[in-house]
């Protein structure tokens with residue numbers, strides 16, 4: 001089975017990593033829209049336009065299933081026609097949060113546009129209208145994570161300023177509503193001791209792996225985990241970050257610049 005996955009940058013690879021942990025035979029075509037990142041501070045119309053172009057590209061690569069591994073795009077997915085065919089990260093995360101919260105106080109951290117669109121809030125309220133929901137935008141966090149292999153003291157301070165407001169809200173569950181955030185999950189867990197963290201990449205990977213297992217058939221003949229990574233701005237830093245996230249889980253990884261398969265940059269065969 002070949003699936004298409006996209007995000008503004010490396011964030012969606014946290015979803016791919018989790019999927020590779022759950023499914024043994026899979027081929028992924030990944031598109032990172034690094035030239036237009038961050039998505040979180042752009043308009044809804046801009047993001048929808050980018051997403052449509054990328055979805056068409058992934059379809060042209062014969063993706064049988066498409067995953068928007070991006071909280072920001074997933075927050076505007078209901079605005080798309082036929083969006084049911086595209087899997088986002090919001091629903092699975094909200095479902096998990098609704099299952100594990102004990103006191104019904106749930107925090108969400110995500111990009112500005114995701115918080116503005118209120119889709120996480122809407123899905124949580126649909127699951128239980130008595131939940132107290134505390135959304136918090138972290139406008140700079142996705143970009144900090146994208147551009148830094150190592151976090152500086154200032155970055156730590158920024159993360160702290162994003163999540164410390166939850167201490168006084170008595171939340172017991174926090175949704176990481178942006179797929180970049182699992183990369184700094186350890187830092188967040190350390191600041192918010194005792195709070196259950198919902199990782200949208202893990203929850204979405206569980207959901208997608210179920211679909212893939214249902215669709216699996218006898219002529220399903222891949223026996224490896226392969227990924228072709230396209231980036232609209234393929235930098236060395238992006239490649240290093242991608243390799244760091246995925247290397248132990250993948251058997252073959254290729255990088256390409258842009259949305260056309262003309263310039264193969266790197267071929268990495270790890271196993």
Ligand code: DGL
Pocket residue numbers: 007008009011012037038039040041069070071072073111114142143177178179180
């Ligand atoms: N990983 C994207 C998300 O989940 C990052 C968005 C951005 O580029 O601002 O929202």
